[in-house]
Amino acid sequence: MKNYFSKFSPILALLVITLFYVPVHSYDYVWDDTTLFLDSSALRDPVDLWGSISQSILPGTTYFRPAVLLSFICEFKIFDVNPSVSHIVNLLILLANCILVGLLSYKVSVDRSCKHSVEAYQRAAIAIVIYGMHPALIESTVWVAGRFDLLVTLFFLLGLVFSTWLKGWIRVVAVSFSFFCASMSKEMAVTFPLILAVWLFVNYGAGERFLIFLKNIFRKSFVFLFLGVFFSGLVYLLVRYEVHPDIYVANIEVESGLSVFQRIGLIGYTVLFYLRMIIWPFSDLNPMHPVQMGELEGISLVLNIIVCGLFFISGVLAVALCRTKGALLAVCGFIALLPVLNIIPLNIGGNIGHERFVALPLVFFVLALISFKPVELLKDNRYGKLIRLMPVFWLVLCSMNLRVTIPLWQNEFSLWSWAYSKNPNVEFIQFNYVASSIFLGQLEVADKALSEIEKKEKGLSSRMKAVKGQLLIRQGRLLDANVLLEDSLSDENKVHEEVLRKGISLHDAKIVRDNVPNAWFLRYVYGSLVESYVKQERYDDALSNLSIMEFYSPEYPVSMLMRALINYGKGDVELGDAFFVKALDGFASLAHEKVYETRAKFIKDICDKDGSQKACNMITGSLVSKS
Structure with a gap:
């Protein structure tokens, strides 16, 4: 036996x-x-x-x-x-x-x-x-x-x-x-x-x-x-x-x-x-x-x-x-x-x-x-x-x-909360902790952490200014967010500006990812500016920043979603639906529910602001629906 x-x-x-x-x-x-x-x-x-x-x-x-x-x-x-x-x-x-x-x-x-x-x-x-x-x-x-x-x-x-x-x-x-x-x-x-x-x-x-x-x-x-x-x-x-x-x-x-x-x-x-x-x-x-x-x-x-x-x-x-x-x-x-x-x-x-x-x-x-x-x-x-x-x-x-x-790895917030508790002075960890808090709706946690970091460091680095700008957007302080986001770019090497100085359209240019190590950060900042301008209904400014965002990350599906929202905001439902379809193709299927919710919330906000019947009908009248 x-x-x-x-x-x-x-x-x-x-x-x-x-x-x-x-x-x-x-x-x-x-x-x-x-x-x-x-x-x-x-x-x-x-x-x-x-x-x-x-x-x-x-x-x-x-x-x-x-x-x-x-x-x-x-x-x-x-x-x-x-x-x-x-x-x-x-x-x-x-x-x-x-x-x-x-x-x-x-x-x-x-x-x-x-x-x-x-x-x-x-x-x-x-x-x-x-x-x-x-x-x-x-x-x-x-x-x-x-x-x-x-x-x-x-x-x-x-x-x-x-x-x-x-x-x-x-x-x-x-x-x-x-x-x-x-x-x-x-x-x-x-x-x-x-x-x-x-x-x-x-x-x-x-x-x-x-x-x-x-x-x-x-x-x-x-x-x-x-x-x-x-x-x-x-x-x-x-x-x-x-x-x-x-x-x-x-x-x-x-x-x-x-x-x-x-x-x-x-x-x-x-x-x-x-x-x-x-x-x-x-x-x-x-x-x-x-x-x-x-x-x-x-x-x-x-x-x-x-x-x-x-x-x-x-x-x-x-x-x-x-x-x-x-x-x-x-x-x-x-x-x-x-x-x-x-x-x-x-x-x-x-x-x-x-x-x-x-x-x-x-x-x-x-x-x-x-x-x-x-x-x-x-x-x-x-x-x-x-x-x-x-x-x-x-x-x-x-x-x-x-x-x-093992449970500390169950989501972004639990992971970076743990990392932050161990190494609160590391900028990369600070950034991810605050960003994950914002992403999961823990705005008070993000605000508190940023206050602690700003007090301890006697100011915020460009990376932390950017993530604070994202927090301000979620808090509805859009103008303050714009100022902070633009300030976070002041010391960055912005390759797209050199491309534009040469008279080349950003849509005709392409970066080599390995040669632009800050591409992820530039995408984050310009993406945040797009979000802010869309919320302010400044759609031309949003499109301008969106082109820059796409230059640094051409395959990023969020850009197609933002183009869809911008066109919905302008009242062009057909073009908005076309970009929305491209966005769905870019996102993994498990993210589709969240994508639909984002669109529905955006259109509802437009309806609540101006009472436009055309905008209100977009939710049910759009060419692209969950069915």
């Missing part, structure tokens, strides 16, 4: 993880999800499939992740854009990753350290629970855009599983293809060949040292496997080069603003950040982790330089000299972290790192922990019980943290 239960313990572990994450099916899209899925048709209804999946994810980056973008396109084609489905897909990928972690743990355990497979099953279940319930995975699982980290982990682990259980040419093809898919999911896959070599050594290098194992790799019949991986990586690089000739884009501000010693200290600082995230993440979970410049000065800098040195020296010595499974698997975890250690400073919004980046490295630290078996200490009555209780205590903390943290 005990053996029977042990064999099913991994399934029980998966059920426990699922229970904690089940509530996410009712959560909204948040953060970048809105831009990727709701405001753009590139993934919902792609005209150019390759163009849609090969685009860089963020302006000013060369992130090339077509496999993940293709997964979104397939999902939307089958299920339409639905946050519930997107969250369930992410959860299923997490569970698949947990299964792969269990398989790898079973392989590590069953060969030599376990006399009976029953213990291997138990260890697999423990590995699944520790990995699946780790709080650092919340971000990649609950945030739909976190799928990049989930999928690179999935394909990476599939490659290791195939290398273990398959043989011959099937193994070569399966492992190489898994590596290719992992590379097409996220750049972290670059570490796969080295980790594969260490993984094979852990399983097939008994009695040898790693360097000797590498020399004898031809005798071990792995030569074709590594040739397949090499050519798979070469194909990926060639495809990537065609799309993004620049392999990477470093953070220029960091590269130019830090000394050589500070650059080294930054690596040590990042190492400590990820170790904290892996070992004790409970007090530091947050969507944003801004770089603390004090860590790169004085004694903190010296300590971080020492950490950096110890990190690389210990890793090299462990690979060269150590034959212990646990130590080598931990080295794999550190290797997997290398792409995000700011060796090349990353463009991640001024953050030292993100929790989602540990989805892959965490696997190997869990495997290292599972392979560790302190026999003598366990036999000692003084320490045995304590050691056995430590994982239980840690998992209890994890379960409590999951219950508290």
